Amino acid sequence: MCPHSLSLERFAVGELSDVDLNLSPGEILCLSGASGSGKSRLLRALADLDPHAGEAWLDERAQSMTPAHEWRARVMLVPAESHWWADRVGDHLPRVAPADLETLGFTPDVLDWQVSRLSSGEKQRLALLRAVAREPEALLLDEPTANLDEATIRRVEAWLVERIRARGWPTLWVAHDTGQIARVADRHWCIRDGQLVAEEEASAWT
Numbered sequence: 001m002c003p004h005s006l007s008l009e010r011f012a013v014g015e016l017s018d019v020d021l022n023l024s025p026g027e028i029l030c031l032s033g034a035s036g037s038g039k040s041r042l043l044r045a046l047a048d049l050d051p052h053a054g055e056a057w058l059d060e061r062a063q064s065m066t067p068a069h070e071w072r073a074r075v076m077l078v079p080a081e082s083h084w085w086a087d088r089v090g091d092h093l094p095r096v097a098p099a100d101l102e103t104l105g106f107t108p109d110v111l112d113w114q115v116s117r118l119s120s121g122e123k124q125r126l127a128l129l130r131a132v133a134r135e136p137e138a139l140l141l142d143e144p145t146a147n148l149d150e151a152t153i154r155r156v157e158a159w160l161v162e163r164i165r166a167r168g169w170p171t172l173w174v175a176h177d178t179g180q181i182a183r184v185a186d187r188h189w190c191i192r193d194g195q196l197v198a199e200e201e202a203s204a205w206t
């Protein structure tokens, strides 16, 4: 394991401007805000998928000096709606560990399933497995448990947090649920009136 830090320097996209943030290795920063406030847009810009201003750094590596495909392999976005390009699930998951499949509620035969039969919650869990199996260096999670029932949410949360801590991935995690934020976040920031503001007190998260 080689832990990394993720930093934003005068980062700007849409209504958000001059965002300065430092995420330490293995740190989870939860990001909330009203619908349409710009959470997904910020994550997409950080993954170098949308135009933006300012700079992002993975350790000493500047986003602007890194080919986009290489940056995205290191700073891995798991969007709210995952994309699937092959018909067979296993073609997307060549390196997945059987233990991880089992933890997220699958048996190994899921690898032979057609993507077209997956439920939205199955897609979401498999998209998380796919991202984690690629061994990124930082994670951008856009409402990673939005389509899941309460018991599965807890299981996926615990698995993600354990993996993020073990691998030392700095993680931006978009969440609406205050209970989830209280369970997983080291820090909680909120987008209000076009500004990214820190929620200083844990008591304010719930």
Ligand SMILES: Nc1ncnc2c1ncn2[C@@H]1O[C@H](COP(=O)(O)OP(=O)(O)OP(=O)(O)O)[C@@H](O)[C@H]1O
Pocket: 014, 033, 034, 035, 036, 037, 038, 039, 040, 041, 042, 050
């Ligand atoms: N490429 C783009 N160009 C211009 N405007 C955009 C672009 N992408 C998104 N927007 C707009 O920016 C705003 C923020 O969108 P975003 O998807 O980031 O919201 P969000 O905070 O993630 O909301 P939700 O919680 O509903 O998912 C919205 O008004 C959206 O229409």
